[in-house]
Amino acid sequence: MKVRTGLVIKSTGSRYTVLTEDSETLVCRIRGKIRLDGIKSTNPVAVGDKVGIDMSGDDGVISKIFPRKNYVIRRSTNLSKESQIIAANVDQAVLIVTINYPITTRVFVDRFITAAEAYQIPVKLVFNKLDRYDEKHLKLLKEWQDLYEGIGYSTLVVSAKEGANLDSVKELLKDKVSVLSGHSGVGKSTLINKVEPGLDLQTGEISEQHQSGRHTTTFAEMHSLSFGGYIIDTPGIRGFGLIHIEKEELYHFFKEIFEFADGCKFNNCTHYNEPGCAVKDAVRDGDIALTRYESYLSILLNKDEKYR
Ligand SMILES: Nc1nc2c(ncn2[C@@H]2O[C@H](COP(=O)(O)OP(=O)(O)O)[C@@H](O)[C@H]2O)c(=O)[nH]1
Ligand SMILES: [Mg+2]
Ligand SMILES: [Zn+2]
Incomplete structure (x- = not known):
């Protein structure tokens, strides 16, 4: 039996897109139940997982998950107590923050940081929409930057719309697996498109509201960057769940x-x-x-x- 290995770059819950070692893209299924790390999860395999694929049939079948460096999980929105693994093997968590349009709250930022710390994933803050800020917003922005830099979190200020400071964003993302998060409307998709124009992600849609509905499950997707690295976009997932912290x-x-x-x-x-x-x-x-x-x-x- 031929066994290959690869990286899961997309998951729809029943089908997984795997980028194999020899750069082939395969759509795979899972055989039976794979349990890992003792997590009761609705999706045992996540974007970012390194997997073994059994190629005996017509389809590739994921038969093995390699040990994870880390993983990001969230509570399901449905009533069951199960949680959903959003991504595995993440190098950094990049939070896109807007001082306004829309307002990102401090609690939201701090919850995100707390969860990332608990997952042992380094956090980077990227403040977007610089072009829209008035003097009052700029003063707040400076306060936020000073506060978080002071604690030890690096920050960047950008305008995805006007293309300001995009080189720093590229530098930040280069050769790393980054999870990108932030409130709906902060400009995640716009920023990704500016950094990697070939991706052509939808922007300005209020699709997240629809996607985070009770009966729908959202899945992350991993985008390969031409200058090296991957971005994991998490539509409908605003932050990390804060579970498993006593x-x-x-x-x-x-x-x-x-x-x-x-x-x-x-x-x-x-x-x-x-x-x-x-x-x-x-x-x-x-x-x-x-x-x-x-x-x-x-x-x-x-x-x-x-x-x-
Ligand atoms: N003024 C301004 N608008 C932006 C900027 N970045 C994104 N937007 C706008 O904000 C809206 C939401 O952007 P989108 O990328 O869809 O946000 P997402 O929900 O985080 O993916 C869109 O109308 C974008 O054009 C920016 O830097 N400046
Ligand atoms: Mg978006
Ligand atoms: Zn005390």
Whole structure:
């Protein structure tokens, strides 16, 4: 029996497009149930997976998933408790942020960062729509950049529409597997098209609303970049789900909070209402940004369960 290996670049739930080692594109099925990493998931194979394909029949059949470096998962939108693997073997998570048109909230950004930290995937922030900002927005933009750069996240400011700073985006993406996320309308597709014109992704459609409906499942697709690397576009997926993080562990994924937590009186401090909390002291002294602490509390106390 002939066995080949390849990279899953597209998944529709029942059919998987695999780019083989010799650069052939095959549409494959899965045989039976493949379970991996003990995850109960609606899709055992995800974009980014390296797989073994059994070529004995007419179709290629995925018979093996190679161990994953990491994976991104989210809760299903349907009522079942199953989760969906969005992508595997990701090198970095790029969040497209707009100060306005539409507004991206701090909590959204911080939730994204927290999840990426938990997945051990490096985060990069790309602020888009520079061309639309007035003085007030530019001031906010500077504040956001200073805050996140200060914590250790690199940022870029671009205008996908006007083509400003696209070289830096290319440099960021070159030779890496990047998951691109951000609210609907922030310009993900526009940016990808500008960086890789051959892709010709749909823009300006409010298709995400439709796609994230209760009964539809969305699947990521991986696009190969001519200058090296891959982008994983995640239509309908606004952020990462925040699952598998214990409350006591949450602060590990807020880098600057983690640094101060050593000084807390109790070693199981959740930095909420415990006495002798060095984190709260640091917030009061301005050493930890209030917005970051608010995001931390909002996740800790599960204030916005509705978030997806
Ligand atoms: N002014 C301005 N508009 C942009 C920019 N990037 C994208 N847009 C517009 O924002 C809308 C949503 O863009 P799209 O790429 O579809 O966003 P997506 O939902 O994140 O994929 C479209 O009308 C784009 O033309 C930008 O840099 N400046
Ligand atoms: Mg889009
Ligand atoms: Zn504390």
